[in-house]
Amino acid sequence: MDSLPLIMDEDPYFEPTEIALPEGILVATMEFPEVRLDGLHEIFDGHFHEIAQAGPIGPGFAIYRGDISDEFDLIIGFPVAAPAEVEGVETSIFPSGRAVIMSHLGGFDGLGSAWENLTEKHFAAGGEAPLAAIEIYVTDPSVVDHHDLRTDLLLLLPE
Numbered sequence: 001m002d003s004l005p006l007i008m009d010e011d012p013y014f015e016p017t018e019i020a021l022p023e024g025i026l027v028a029t030m031e032f033p034e035v036r037l038d039g040l041h042e043i044f045d046g047h048f049h050e051i052a053q054a055g056p057i058g059p060g061f062a063i064y065r066g067d068i069s070d071e072f073d074l075i076i077g078f079p080v081a082a083p084a085e086v087e088g089v090e091t092s093i094f095p096s097g098r099a100v101i102m103s104h105l106g107g108f109d110g111l112g113s114a115w116e117n118l119t120e121k122h123f124a125a126g127g128e129a130p131l132a133a134i135e136i137y138v139t140d141p142s143v144v145d146h147h148d149l150r151t152d153l154l155l156l157l158p159e
Helices: 037-052 108-122
Strands: 019-020 024-033 059-064 070-081 088-093 097-105 134-138 152-156
Touching: 024 037, 037 070, 097 108, 108 152
Parallel strands: none
Antiparallel strands: 019 097, 024 070, 024 088, 059 070, 059 134, 097 152, 134 152
């Protein structure tokens, strides 16, 4: 499929679907340890534009590791074509391997219930504990209406 890096399919995933994440996707990132949910808005609004100076070639993403209901570690970034040369921005490789994906259509305020839906279905089907939770912001909230946003939710699975 000829699409931007990190868009796994042009069509949304309406049910949890196991996929293989592509290998070797270069990303520009910033890492934030010991974050709480009430700090996300400030981090996203304050730092995605800094990372964007590295020249994104695909949608933004966030990787959550730890207990989302308490403190967790957060990585935000974009796929890039070349190593980032922006102060405070690191270059790494996006996680690869197995993941379960499901899309959320609509505003970011609905992400909590979308995550609950995905994790309930995943565990009800006998799914294993994920290594991380990942959001890929398939549509750009600066150019797409709030109600038309698509965010792909992924549970990164152990190999």
